[in-house]
Amino acid sequence: MLIEVKNLRKEFAVGGILFQAQRETVKAVDGVSFSIKAGTSLGLVGESGSGKTTVAKTMLRLHEPTAGEFHFDGQDVFALPRVEMRKLRRRIQIVHQNPNASLHPRMTVMAQIKRPLQIQGIGDRTTYENQVLDMLNRVGLNPEHARRFPHEFSGGQKQRIAVARALITAPEFVALDEPTSALDVSVQAQVLQLLRRLRSELELTYLFVSHDLGVIRYMCDEVAVMYLGQLVEHAEKPKLFANPLHPYTQSLLSVVPIPDPTMRHRDRKMLTGEIPSPKNPPSGCRFHTRCPHVMAHCKTDEPKMKEVESGHRVACHLYE
Template sequence: MSKVLLKVENLKKYFPIRSGIFSRKKSDVKAVDDISFEVYEGETLGIVGESGCGKSTTGRVIMQLHEATSGKVTFNDVELTTLSSKQMRKARRDIQMVFQDPYASLNPRHTVQKILEEPLIVHGIGTAEERKQKVQEYLEIVGLSAYHAKRYPHQFSGGQRQRIGIARALMTNPKLIIADEPVSALDVSIQAQVLNLMQRLQQDLKLTYIFIAHDLGVVRHISDRVGVMYLGRMVELAGSETLYEEPLHPYTQALLSAVPVPDPVYLREQIILQGDIPSPSNPPNGCTFHTRCPFATDICKTTVPVFMEVKQGHSVACHLYSEA
């Protein structure tokens, strides 16, 4: 078993809803509501779920771009939630993020040289000449050319911009990269190129990934283990093949039944969920999925299911699998 690089314990992130002229707190949006998981060195952990389930917020809280409401995030035996902003800035040398929108995440007024050089300047790495060399080297690594360093972001396609975003994340030689839907804004053919690039870089540079996405096909292609989130909570976590071949949670089963299969003869029974996702500012009591679950019983409406391991390496939060 590889070393645990990142450990998330009982993590919560609530955003206050305020109203009135005095901005009094009325309630909370429970974006991330008590989730726990581990990430092992050298693996890719995929996190999937519908829009608004808290995937991206989880990534941002791990990076401490949002302050956690409660819970612990331990990276390389250092608890990130207790660090000052200055200490966290140093820690970010080892944790980097690739953002979803390659159009918005690059400063349009800066050349690629300046964009890629900035992390090195912030962390005091190398001389001006060494930084210039490293920028050119990493542009080549991600499939661009050294002369692209003089250009501006608007002169690149979406796929090329995302390659620049990946190069920027790699500049400080991080141990962990959090990729927040890095291919969702790209064409399918470009998606494959970027995913193959990320897998090659993982092997060459010994990287660990948290890969956040809503496309289950993409996640299966790149992930070693997959966690499924629903309304701020982790409902299932298992090895990639295990989860796709034997999903245990009714929500995971419904998600997988909606994945298109490129075979006109193959017929898969599609599970149609009733109703809409409840509001994260007012989630249902008990199991948050019980309002849409075809197997819901009385206990689901009152008691929150425990997220527990029911098989080797396969955890689920569902009363169907509890000992009771």
């Protein structure tokens, strides 16, 4: 396993700007474990506030973890001192959702893609520019784009630049945080196709964070479903889509709009209510407040993640 995350936790302190006593902790990620095989993609899917982005950012130590471990190729990432961590960043990279925020508005494309090479000391001054031009070509941009600034590009092109910058250090693992959510569907298709091609050409391993089950299905080999900071189900893609076990996954799959009017009258497992606040999550199983199959002990006992068949784990009292 290239990636092994064990019992990852991340808490944020919120509020209490004036009075310490009013400070509350939000358990954004509360005990998440998974592993990813080299060369495969894990999709992390969930609704807003489920903690999926926090998982990705904490793995990269853009947030410092509260607890847990992340082993990358045998190294304990969370234990690495600053200098070592910086060296490791060459091998693990992230692409953020919004390229308008992640690209520097006053740096040319050349300057910002070159920057990681300079920081990491990959090659030397004479080779930087050629490496950048090669990478631009790979992501479908032209050499003359190198002299321009981000505002001169469309949304899809900006995301290509962000991808180029992430891949310039030849990383093995890339976390993609909703990389196409800000894009229109026709442009999303271009970027998704690019990401699939790059994965096979460069033998990359992806953690693909998205709220869009269609995108996850197109991009990933395995899928993990998050709800309120925890994983509720994790399976190989065909198993998850053909046979979702957790009531939350079942509902999610049944209500996602299908672009086919003949499917309009299918059965939908509608949920009532909305995702509760992570400041004050429900006791026991966090999904019990919305679950159609809720039982008495769901309200008190937290279900453990359990492998029900090979390559299919679920955390639900129905399967115990």
